[in-house]
Amino acid sequence: MTGKSKFYRWLGRIFWLSIVAVTGYTWYYMDQAVPDRVSIIQNQEEDFSFGLPLKATISSDSEEVSLGNESNIPADQITISGRQHFSMIAGEQGSYQVGLKLFGIIKLKDIQVDVVDTRYAIPCGSPIGIYLKSDGVMVIGTGRITGPDGMEVEPAYGILKTGDYIEAFNGKPMKTKEDLISAVNESGGQDSVVTVRRDGEPVDVSVKPIAGSDGKYKLGAWVRDDTQGIGTITYVDMNGNFGALGHGISDSDTGDLVETSQGALYSTEIMGIEKGTIGKPGLLSGVIYYGPQSHMGDIAENTNEGIFGTVNQQFKKQLTGEPVEIACRQDVNPGVAYIRSNISGELEDYEIDIQKVDYNASHKNKSMVIKVTDPRLLELTGGIVQGMSGSPIIQDGKLAGAVTHVFVQDASRGYGILIENMLER
Structure with missing residues (x-):
């Protein structure tokens, strides 16, 4: 094979790999650009624009949801391209499906359309x-016990697992750490049955408590309730x-x-x-x-x-402020918004920039990327700090979401959750 033949063969491979990569990226981009789920207010026309690079057909699977475009004529199927706007309207509350096909042929995804009444809530901050009480006594690890003879043993090793919830000891329900400590000591070191909830399922395991250096019987497990x-x-x-x-x-x-x-x-x-x-x-x-x-x-x-x-x-009695409308997913967009907080001792709104909105985020509590821009909050806290999780985010007069996480390498930036993701837990 000549050098020129090899060159053309490699050139062909690179070409086809590029086609596959571009096709894959385009498909991924469109899948992310189109939300899996949207909400529209009952009897109120809602406007949408997905920014698709290719022509697509949207069809309604239900007579309850009507589609519209620039012609403004209600229909059960419309064609859009690019950033062309379209609308949806429905008269009955409920959940419906809208299908999206590229070129009217290739199915991209189904979109769930939730038709809801106008919702209001008071943003707090x-x-x-x-205080949270666990459902059972949580096992956070196992450890060694030094007996009266100075020997070390670990009776629960490989039997109790981190994340187990102890529900009963020898058939007796366990509500607190104190309940467990008392029941284990009363066992006298006899083989005992511990009922745990593991991955949501009840499991019985056998453990033999061991006497510690103080003479009291122990399981050798670190627990929290x-x-x-x-x-x-x-x-x-x-x-x-x-x-x-x-x-x-x-x-x-x-x-x-x-x-x-x-x-x-x-x-x-x-x-x-x-x-x-x-x-x-x-x-x-x-x-x-x-x-x-x-x-x-x-x-x-x-x-x-x-x-x-x-x-x-x-x-x-301590609530202040008026109820505001709950923002639908599509109402939340990159741009100026506000965090409401009384971290300073007074309830104030601090300006932020919503830098990214991911309507299909795999972790719903990370569906927005936000950046604190208000110099007052930056001076007070440096940005987002632990304890601010839950601070409401308000955009265009609507409750859009809440602060959830801070970026470790940049305290001025962090994640937020869309308010609908909180409401639809």
């Missing part, structure tokens, strides 16, 4: 003390339901989402702010006041999209 900290209330709706944090509460040792049986909100006082620096996120330090007079509400759920529950009259 108030720091709050959070609660967690607490400071976060921010995002919103309270018209029925007294709240959403906070925008992300779930995970155990500090295992990193797993804490499975909760109950929890509560308590009043808190911010005592200091440690500014964020490169490689080290800042944080809020404060005091949580526990007790009946400081009880502000109850936590019902701990999810990847935040914590949720109801506030009490004590909290409602």
Whole structure:
């Protein structure tokens, strides 16, 4: 084979690889540009533009959803290209499907269209003390026990696993660490059955407690039954339901989402702010006041999209501000927005820049990239600090989402969650 033949063969390979790469990237770009799910207000025409590089046909699978374009004539199928705008309108609440095909032939995806009533909530931005009780006694690890003879053993090694929730010991329900410690000591070192919840399923394991140097019997397991900290209330709706944090509460040792049986909100006082620096996120330090007079509400759920529950009259008395409309996904766009927070001691709106919106983010609590631009907040905190999670994001007078994470290498930037992702947990 001549050198020229080899050259043309390699040139052909590069050409076809380039075609495959461009086709793959174009398909990925279009898939990301088109949301998997949108919301429209009942009886209200909503405008959309996907910015597709190719011509596409959109068709409605239901008579309830009508499509429109520049002709403004309702239809069940329209063709769009580029950044051409189109609209959808529906008269009945519910969930429907709209199909999208490239050139009217190649199916790209189905879009779920949720038709909803206009929703309102009060953006809060108030720091709050959070107490979460785990559903069972969580195992965070195992360890060695030094017996009376000085020998070290690890009875739970390979039997109990990090992330297990101990529900019962020899058939007796375990609600707290104290319950478990007492039951283990009372076993007298006999082989015991421990019922754990592992990956959501009940499992019985056999463990033989060992006497420690103090003469008391132990499992050799590190456990936890609660967690607490400071976060921010995002919103309270018209029925007294709240959403906070925008992300779930995970155990500090295992990193797993804490499975909760109950929890509560308590009043808190911010005592200091440690500014964020490169490689080290800042944080809020404060005091949580526990007790009946400081009880502000109850936590019902701990999810990847935040914590949720109801506030009490004590909290409602402190609410300020008017209800605002909940933004649909497509209402949230890159550009100027505001974080609402009373981190300074007074409720204020601080300007930010929404740099990116990912309607199809795999992690819903990272569906926006935001940057703090307000010099007041930058001077006060350096940007986003731990404890600000849940601070509401307001754009165009609507509740758009909440702050969730800070970038470790740049405290002025971080992630946010779309408010609809919080509501549709």
